[in-house]
Amino acid sequence: MAVTDEAIEKIKGMIVSGALRPGDRLPRESELAAALGLSRNSLREAVRALSLIRILDVRQGDGTYVTSLDPQLLLQAMSFVVDFHRDDTVLEFLAVRRILEPAATAMAALRIGEQQLDALAAQLDRLGDSPSVEELVACDLEFHRGIVQSSGNSVLCSLLDGISGPTTRARIWRGLTQEDAVARTLREHRAILAALRDRDAETARSWATVHIASVEQWLRSSL
Amino acid sequence: MAVTDEAIEKIKGMIVSGALRPGDRLPRESELAAALGLSRNSLREAVRALSLIRILDVRQGDGTYVTSLDPQLLLQAMSFVVDFHRDDTVLEFLAVRRILEPAATAMAALRIGEQQLDALAAQLDRLGDSPSVEELVACDLEFHRGIVQSSGNSVLCSLLDGISGPTTRARIWRGLTQEDAVARTLREHRAILAALRDRDAETARSWATVHIASVEQWLRSSL
DNA sequence: ATGACCCGATACGTCGGAGGTCTTCAACGC
DNA sequence: GCGTTGAAGACCTCCGACGTATCGGGTCAT
Structure with a gap:
């Protein structure tokens, strides 16, 4: 195993074991390299790799810190x-x-607050009659994101955030090729919101299923 | 933005745009560094980071290649x-x-093959009467993994693999030393298998829900 | 002709050192 | 009290050199 990979494992071990806690500052590059028994260059490769996946936060001129390790951050x-x-x-x-x-x-239907409900409604109202495709996609993302955040599970929220990325393009295609898609999407959004306001979990679940299934069906038929 | 981060984005761009395809070999470090306008050391940091998340596969003495980019590999x-x-x-x-x-x-209940069903059954039989914690973790992991693989969705499979990896499961099992918990788990495994054999999707779903909910309930009460 | 073995070319792995740039913070002058 | 300035500390980038692993062609014995 390469020394850099060893260094990655050692740093990971220090964090998992609790020797390094979220927010802690690592020794400076030269010291850490000496402690782990490798050169600064090789250590930097390890730090850079852990930085890409948000385990470490490197700040030039300041130091290298362990991130908060929040599920939201890591799954990002x-x-x-x-x-x-x-x-x-x-x-x-x-x-x-x-x-x-x-x-x-x-x-979310069971625990969303009045404030969030109002915010979602305001967000839907903010969208004009003839929104651009970009506006529609952004609105769609933000609407679902707001709901999922109200589920109270940050892991679930981050996971959905991640996998909604590739579907973004699909949404764009859909907006480009189906005229009535815009109106239908907005109607479904309002239906989901209404179910949330009624605290009707099953109706909210069903509307969400319908909403996504329509995208899936269109996508399946057009590939 | 640091030159290394630029390099990461550029390499990512080359892959996403199709200029680099899965299995393709990258130019050698010195050439690629020159092409991207940075030093070999800085480029290596970028390559190492992409290697950690299985985008690139670096082979000493040979070259650097783009991985298969399978969902299974990347979500790993x-x-x-x-x-x-x-x-x-x-x-x-x-x-x-x-x-x-x-x-x-x-x-999985709708599409699992007889062969996989037999494999699952054999796997359950293989576990002795008084398995160690490690054996239980391995068996539990492999059983659910086998089922999820039969769902036919590799993204779903990899996702579940990730969130219920060995570490997570070991943490739970370490506390589950109660004898009845072990016996109940094994009974539930057989119930799930029976439902799969009957092609009864709803029963299989319910048993799976019960199975996980019981763990969840125990965990919630013991924290 | 075939197989094992050797060796050079190639490419990644590691290292040490030299400047450069950015952030922080305390000392300074107004 | 406040803004400015300077130095110290830490990361950023680069260079050149050497170590190590892999591959492929050539050689030699069978």
Whole structure:
């Protein structure tokens, strides 16, 4: 095993074992390199790799710190990975989203606050009559994100955030080729919101399922 | 933005755009560094980071290649990230698993082959009467893994692999020393297998839900 | 002709050192 | 009291050199 890989494992071990806690500052490069028994260059490769997946936060002129290690932060690195997937796996991601998002929406129905409900409503109202495709995609993402955040499970939220990345393109295609898609999406959004306001978890789950299934169906028929 | 981060983005761009395809070989370090306008050391940091998340495969003495980019391979890096999560987030991961795994089990009921069913049965039989904790963890992991693989969705499979990896499961099992918990788990495994054999998706889903919920309930009461 | 073995070319792995740039913070002058 | 300035500390980038692993062609014995 390469010394850099050893260094990655050692740093990981220090964090997992608790020797390094979230927010802690690492020894400076030269010291850490000496402590782990490798050169500064090789250590930097290890630090850079851990920095890419948000384990470490390197600040020039200051130092290197352990991040908060929040699920939200760590799983955020997943969207980077997801970007590499080819179009032919979009359907698989969408299938996973069809499992997760209705469940998250149902969970949100039981615990979403009045404030969040108003915020979602205001967000839907803010969208004009003839929004651009970019506005529609952004609104769609933000709407579902707001709901999933109200599910109270940050892991679930981050996971959905990650896998919604590749479907973004699908949403754009859909907006470009189906005229009535815009109106239908907005109607479904309002239906989901109404179910949330009624604290009707099953109806909210069903609307979410319908909402995603329509995208999936269109995508399946057009590939 | 640092030159290394630029290099990461450029390499990512080359892959996403299709200029580099899965299995392709990259130019040698010195050439690629010159092409991207940075030093070999800085480029190596970028390559190392992409290597950690299985985008690139570096072989000493040979060259650097783009991996297959399979969802299975890329999401495998997620288990590395999950290892960093603290015990207090185990419940959130388990909640996500409780959503995904019943769905995956139901999907598997519709398409699992006789051969896989026999393999699962043989695997359950192989476990002795008084297995060690390590054997239990391995058996539990392999059983659910086998089912999820039969769901036919590699993204779903990899995702579940990541969030219920060895580390996470070991943490749970370490506390589950109660004898009846072990026996109950094994009974539930056989019930799930029976439902799969009957092609009864709803029963399989329910057993999977019960199976995970019991773990979740125990964990919640003991924290 | 076939197989094992050797060896050079190639490419990644590691190292040490030299400047450069950025952040922080305390000392200074107004 | 406040803004400025300077130095110290830490990361950033580069260079050149050497070590090590892999591959492929050539050689030699069978």
